[in-house]
Amino acid sequence: MNEGKQLSSNEHKNIKAYYLLIPTVAFEFIFFIVPLVIVFIYSFSQTDPFGRIRFEFTLSNYFRVFTPEFTRTMFRTFSLATISTILCLIVGYPLAYYIGYKEKKYQSLLLMLVIIPFWLSFVTRTYSMISIFSSNGILNQVLAFFGLIKDRPQWLYNWYSVVAGMIYNYLPMAVLPIYASVEKLDKAYLEAAQSLGANKFVTFLKVTLPLTLPGVVAGSILVFIPSVGEFLIPELLGGVDWYMMGNYLWMTFLTIGNYPFGAALSIVLIVIVLLFIAIYSKYFAKEVELGF
Amino acid sequence: MKNLWDKFLKGYTFLIFLFLYAPIAILVLFSFNEGFMVGARRVGSTVVWRGFSTEWYTKLFDSPAIWAALGNSSMIAMITSIASAVLGTLSAYAVIRYNFKGKNLFYIFMLIPIIIPEITEALSLLLFYVTFGVKLGLHTIIIGHATFCISFVFTVVKARLADYDKSLEEAAQSLGATPVQAFIKVTLPILAPGILAGTLLAFTQSFDDLIKASFTTGAGVITLPMLIFSKIKFGVSPEINAIATITLLISGTLALISYWIQNSS
Numbered sequence: 001m002n003e004g005k006q007l008s009s010n011e012h013k014n015i016k017a018y019y020l021l022i023p024t025v026a027f028e029f030i031f032f033i034v035p036l037v038i039v040f041i042y043s044f045s046q047t048d049p050f051g052r053i054r055f056e057f058t059l060s061n062y063f064r065v066f067t068p069e070f071t072r073t074m075f076r077t078f079s080l081a082t083i084s085t086i087l088c089l090i091v092g093y094p095l096a097y098y099i100g101y102k103e104k105k106y107q108s109l110l111l112m113l114v115i116i117p118f119w120l121s122f123v124t125r126t127y128s129m130i131s132i133f134s135s136n137g138i139l140n141q142v143l144a145f146f147g148l149i150k151d152r153p154q155w156l157y158n159w160y161s162v163v164a165g166m167i168y169n170y171l172p173m174a175v176l177p178i179y180a181s182v183e184k185l186d187k188a189y190l191e192a193a194q195s196l197g198a199n200k201f202v203t204f205l206k207v208t209l210p211l212t213l214p215g216v217v218a219g220s221i222l223v224f225i226p227s228v229g230e231f232l233i234p235e236l237l238g239g240v241d242w243y244m245m246g247n248y249l250w251m252t253f254l255t256i257g258n259y260p261f262g263a264a265l266s267i268v269l270i271v272i273v274l275l276f277i278a279i280y281s282k283y284f285a286k287e288v289e290l291g292f
Numbered sequence: 293m294k295n296l297w298d299k300f301l302k303g304y305t306f307l308i309f310l311f312l313y314a315p316i317a318i319l320v321l322f323s324f325n326e327g328f329m330v331g332a333r334r335v336g337s338t339v340v341w342r343g344f345s346t347e348w349y350t351k352l353f354d355s356p357a358i359w360a361a362l363g364n365s366s367m368i369a370m371i372t373s374i375a376s377a378v379l380g381t382l383s384a385y386a387v388i389r390y391n392f393k394g395k396n397l398f399y400i401f402m403l404i405p406i407i408i409p410e411i412t413e414a415l416s417l418l419l420f421y422v423t424f425g426v427k428l429g430l431h432t433i434i435i436g437h438a439t440f441c442i443s444f445v446f447t448v449v450k451a452r453l454a455d456y457d458k459s460l461e462e463a464a465q466s467l468g469a470t471p472v473q474a475f476i477k478v479t480l481p482i483l484a485p486g487i488l489a490g491t492l493l494a495f496t497q498s499f500d501d502l503i504k505a506s507f508t509t510g511a512g513v514i515t516l517p518m519l520i521f522s523k524i525k526f527g528v529s530p531e532i533n534a535i536a537t538i539t540l541l542i543s544g545t546l547a548l549i550s551y552w553i554q555n556s557s
Binding site for chain 2: 014016017018020021023024025027028031032034035036038039042091094095097098099108110112113114115116117119120121122123124125127128129130131132134136137138141168171200221222225226228229230231232236246249250253254259262263266269270273
């Protein structure tokens with residue numbers, strides 16, 4: 001009897017949680033989910049000769065997405081995002097490791113230094129790279145000062161300037177989750193491995209790396225997804241030859257105004273992202289902790 | 293050996309921070325670069341230092357376009373961050389205070405607007421507005437920003453309250469407070485630093501957004517990042533450095549306030 005009452009009062013409490021969630025869920029449903037459904041519908045529509053949209057089912061937009069012009073772009077997008085993700089992890093891991101082993105009082109300061117760029121304007125940060133990499137830019141001035149170069153190579157408008165821009169902007173997203181898993185790591189395991197005769201390198205490979213793998217996975221999600229949909233970095237640092245899918249989406253919607261084709265292109269991008277999320281889904285909600 | 297490894301990591305960390313902050317420092321430095329005349333036009337370099345001058349800032353203060361963009365961006369960020377603070381806090385509170393079915397699903401639901409490529413969100417919202425004949429303007433940008441800013445507030449408030457003790461609120465209620473009173477008197481003060489930090493983050497994310505604003509803006513409504521972006525298309529200049537420095541100053545100040553709040557409580 002008493003138990004039954006307890007249960008119903010708990011249920012009552014749970015219903016209260018749903019009331020609190022209603023405004024957010026309703027808002028996100030209307031302005032986030034419904035628009036995605038609309039994109040899906042548009043991707044099967046067509047334009048008449050006057051450029052007006054007719055909702056008659058067609059797959060022609062998807063056929064166009066899979067012509068060589070766009071499969072090349074998709075391949076380029078995927079490659080650039082993958083290279084950027086791997087490099088972010090490689091560059092970010094030692095930093096996360098270092099911060100994770102620092103004394104507590106330095107940890108928060110170092111973390112703050114990692115996170116602050118994320119607060120600063122994305123446009124401004126990307127713009128700041130132009131003056132570094134341009135042919136008469138700071139990098140060449142420094143290299144020439146040390147006598148390392150004779151002429152002034154153009155670092156911009158190449159795949160590596162796009163990747164450098166990605167690392168510059170997304171490094172914090174790789175460092176934060178790796179740091180979180182290094183910090184959680186029970187240091188007793190390392191002492192155990194070393195007292196059993198493993199050297200530092202073996203300890204790292206057999207103990208530290210496997211135990212921090214969830215952080216690495218979370219970091220790869222947080223870097224790969226925004227970079228596969230990146231627009232601004234290839235726009236400013238890559239140029240037309242290194243345009244990614246995001247640049248074609250921008251052009252198709254804001255310059256050309258071909259909504260049905262743009263919709264199909266973006267559905268393909270969304271599917272790539274969803275596939276990626278599906279692969280990592282078991283790590284998804286658990287490990288992706290953002291530490292702003 | 294241990295010392296050497298430690299020194300290597302220290303040096304490496306220093307180099308990474310140099311990589312993260314030097315371009316920003318150089319950008320700010322060259323916003324104070326002196327200009328020179330080319331024909332009848334005053335131009336300036338962003339890579340060769342000619343001397344200290346505040347002429348680019350003076351030029352900015354006289355430009356009505358800059359003031360209009362700054363006004364639009366501030367207005368959008370203000371309304372977005374306050375609305376997101378309310379919705380994000382309610383959701384975070386529900387998640388921390390109660391256990392309910394579908395909680396994990398809700399976490400994922402709240403993460404997706406932050407991590408999905410922004411351009412797909414932006415174009416889908418544009419199609420939504422076009423389909424339902426919504427007139428574009430400031431309000432359509434605000435709605436677009438709120439969809440991801442709610443998630444930011446939610447994430448920050450939730451993280452802040454991971455070790456929140458719900459028995460405090462129950463104690464207040466058993467002493468005769470109504471649920472609303474208990475929330476306002478007991479829970480809200482505990483939540484306050486997290487809410488403030490989340491709201492500041494939402495403000496900067498909205499203030500600095502280029503993509504969603506570009507897709508959902510109405511005729512003649514230009515935000516500060518849109519203005520910077522359109523100027524970059526005509527080439528780099530110390531004038532852009534000066535506008536960019538102002539955005540850095542605003543976001544940077546808010547970031548430091550946020551850290552100060554989080555560390556002092």
